Amino acid sequence: MEKRFSGLTVTRRIPFCAGHRLIGHEGKCRHLHGHNYVEFLTAATGGLDHVGRVVDFSVLKERIGEWIDQHWDHSFIVNEADSALRDFLRTTSQPHHCMGVNPTAENMADHILRVVGPSVLEGTGVHLVKVELWETENCCAVAVL
DSSP states (O other), X not given: OOOOOOSOEEEEEEEEEEEEOOTTOSXXXXXXXXXXXXXXXXXXXXXXXXXXOSSOHHHHIIIIIHHHHHHTTTXXXXXXXXXXXXXXXXXXXXXXXXXXXXXXXXXXXXXXXXIIHHHHTTTTXXXXXXXXXXXXXXXXXXXXO
C-alpha cells in the first residue's frame, strides 16, 4: 500500500539550456530555436524523515538534475515525427533526445512528472507532485498529479 502524502512538499530549482522546434506551430517556434529553461520540481512523501525533511534537496538535484544533464541540457529535444531534424542531428553528431510528442513546455513538464520522476526516484519513497517548467521568464507550463 502506498503511503499518503504528509501535506508537506519541497521544491528544487534546476536550470538547463536546450533547443527544439515545434511541428505544426503557426509562428516562429516552427523554426529551430533554444531556451534557457528553469524547472521547479516539487516533491512529497508519506512523512518526514528522521531529520525532519521530505527529502534532502540534493537528492532531487542528483537524480533528476543528472537525468536532465544527460538527456536535455545543451541538446536538441526533438519530436520523433520530425524525421528531417532527427536525421540532420544524427549526421552532424549533435546531441539530441527524442520524444513521442512535440517538445512543448507542457509536454516536457509532463514527461518529467510522469516518466522521469518515477523512474529516477524509485526506491526513495519520494514522489514528484508538480513540475513547473519556465521556457522564458514570461512563460511557464505546469504539470500536476
